[in-house]
Amino acid sequence: MRSDGTMVTVREATLALLRAHRMTTIFGNPGSTELPMFRDFPDDFSYVLGLQESVVLAMADGYAQATRNAAFVNLHSSAGVGHALGSLFTAHKNQTPLVVTAGQQARSILPYDPFLFAERATEFPRPFVKWACEPARAEDVPAAIARAYHVAMEAPCGPTFVSVPVDDWDRMCASIAPRAIASRNPGDPAALREAAETLAAARRPAIVVGAGVARDDAWHEVVALAERHAAQVWVSPMSARCGFPEDHPLFAGFLTAAREPIVASLDGHDVILVLGGPMSLYHVEGFGPHVPEGARIVQIADNHGMLAWNPASTGIVADTKLAVATLLDATAPPVRPTPAMPARKPDLDGRVFDDRYLLQQIARLRPADAIIVEEAPSSRGPMHDYLPITRENGFYTCASGGLGHGLPAAIGVALGRPGEKVIAFLGDGSSMYAIQGLWTAAQLRLPVSFVIANNHRYEALHHFGRHFGLQDMVGTNLPAIDFCALAQGQGIPATKVAAAGDLDAALTASFTATGPTLIEVVID
Known part of the structure; x- marks a missing residue:
């Protein structure tokens, strides 16, 4: 009506x-x-x-x-x-x-x-x-x-x-009138006051950031909170977004999705503030305690279910941005010494042409405002070491562990962020789950650089197979896939790189292109 x-x-x-x-x-x-x-x-x-x-x-x-x-x-x-x-x-x-x-x-x-x-x-x-x-x-x-x-x-x-x-x-x-419904939850005031007092009284606090920091647009608030408390900042296991600049002096690294490494990484911190995600997300079976001895865990997230199973001493359901703003309004803590930054990885010269070198060169040559969309599971560790995410809303990946998200998600991100360069860093196995997405990118002329690390197999399964003591990984090899032909057949210019000396020129050409391009990088 x-x-x-x-x-x-x-x-x-x-x-x-x-x-x-x-x-x-x-x-x-x-x-x-x-x-x-x-x-x-x-x-x-x-x-x-x-x-x-x-x-x-x-x-x-x-x-x-x-x-x-x-x-x-x-x-x-x-x-x-x-x-x-x-x-x-x-x-x-x-x-x-x-x-x-x-x-x-x-x-x-x-x-x-x-x-x-x-x-x-x-x-x-x-x-x-x-x-x-x-x-x-x-x-x-x-x-x-x-x-x-x-x-x-x-x-x-x-x-x-x-x-x-x-x-x-x-x-x-009859027509239906649209409604505006406000649903952002600032959190319980008393619980947040107690959290602020706990954080201020800490001897050596740490912050763990999950994807909810990015979802709730809390990047700047979390940086201010970390600086105020001289708190080291860790990224929660398998986080699908970036919630803190990875070149910041307080950035400590990434938590591994296993019980013992998480406890070892956070050992020595007496108060751990977990924001926007889980601290204890596991991929393999573990034993022993879930948290360091003597540590108090305060977790703020929008998900009741997550708070129910995480080993938090105090859990607060809230919008991360609004909750951290409340924490920033609290009484200032005592001055603490700034923790030492982790040692920087040495520069690579390309004599070993592997994913580490590829990621290092992407980091060096990418436009300053480039957005990274990643789906290369076996390269996640090297990416943490050599491709730091340093800009707000500059990183997207898959939270489920399933394959086929990264290539089309990069297209969606490019549509939603017009005028910004998107770099889709993908594994060869991951790419084949959604390779026909290239056609849409070509039709829409989106500025996406698809960079496919081709190691001719499901490398992540080889890594994981060693965890189980397997010597022969059945059904994991991917020979004879021509990604350049697949891209060109759908209307996207493509280049194959098989030597370190040819990489920089290919990346530069792709990163300056106004439409979609694909680089197939054959790595060791």
């Missing part, structure tokens, strides 16, 4: 709602049950086509993180949702706000098990969505999408899901 009292179609009401919430970019790969949504598609909307639904959802994930607003995704019934489930799992772990819709067959034929319908549609994407709905009536679709948006945006953010029968879009309904 418009302001003059006339009814509108479900499609018109939904598009008006999306417009009001700044969701005019739709990511999809359409099927027959979705087509009526796009009748008379408005000029102020854009449709970003991906060639497979997992790519579509990962592009939307990167876009939503870059814009700090929920992205709208349109999938094809059960088949499309099934294709996208791996990326949906990653978006769930990334705490990315997404409104995911999928087509459903017409209501009148649902009793007959029709072709391409979604049986138990709302159950299929669980548990990786916060809320799921197939509205009981066509006229309820706009209200369901409105609720999906607000639930997705409420901390902890995450994907939501709405199944829409194909004949709903042309039905008539």
Whole structure:
């Protein structure tokens, strides 16, 4: 219903709602049950086509993180949702706000098990969505999408899901007025006062930063808090974002996702403030204590579940930016000596042409405002050593451990951060999970430098296999993949580099290009 009292179609009401919430970019790969949504598609909307639904959802994930607003995704019934489930799992772990819709067959034929319908549609994407709905009536679709948006945006953010029968879009309904809902939680004042007093009284405090620092836009506040308390800053295990400049004198390093190394790294700190993420995220079995002896853990996060299982002495549910601002308003602590910085890794000369040298040269040659999107699991350690992230909102990676996120996420980030260079540092195995994303980057002429470290195998599994004492890793070799041919076949200029002497020129050309490029780097 418009302001003059006339009814509108479900499609018109939904598009008006999306417009009001700044969701005019739709990511999809359409099927027959979705087509009526796009009748008379408005000029102020854009449709970003991906060639497979997992790519579509990962592009939307990167876009939503870059814009700090929920992205709208349109999938094809059960088949499309099934294709996208791996990326949906990653978006769930990334705490990315997404409104995911999928087509459903017409209501009148649902009793007959029709072709391409979604049986138990709302159950299929669980548990990786916060809320799921197939509205009981066509006229309820706009209200369901409105609720999906607000639930997705409420901390902890995450994907939501709405199944829409194909004949709903042309039905008539009343329009729905958009609502503004304030949901940022500043935290319990008494608990934050106690946390501030605990931190001020510490002999040797430390701070552990998780991805929530970046999600909550708390970079500057955390830097100020660390400097105020002369506290060493560690990055939580497997953090998908950067919450502190890695060239800062107080930066101490990265916690390993295992119990004993975490305790060893933090040993000697009497108060450990954990912000925006877990301190104790494990990838392998461990034994012994979860925290250093005598240490008090104060954790601030937007996730009740995380606080429930982390070994925190005090847990506070809050928006990181607002909570740290409160901590900064507290009484100043005593002057403490500045801790010594960790030793810097020696420069490499390229005689060994490995991922360490490649990452060192990317760091040296990248534009100052470049954004790094990474999915090269076996190179994460060398990246920490040789490619420091030094700018706010300058790093994105996958929180789930699943592959196929990085390449399309880089496309979404580039769409959400127009005018900024994006460098996608990818492994060869990771790239093949979403290689058709290159086509979208080419069509949109996005300034993404895809740098693929090609070691001809799933190197991360070789590292992990040694943990289990395996001598022969079955099914891990990847010979005879020509990434340059794959890129050129989708419209992207590509260069292969197999020697250190050719690397700098290739990187420089790619980093100064205005459109997408790909460099395949064959490393030892």
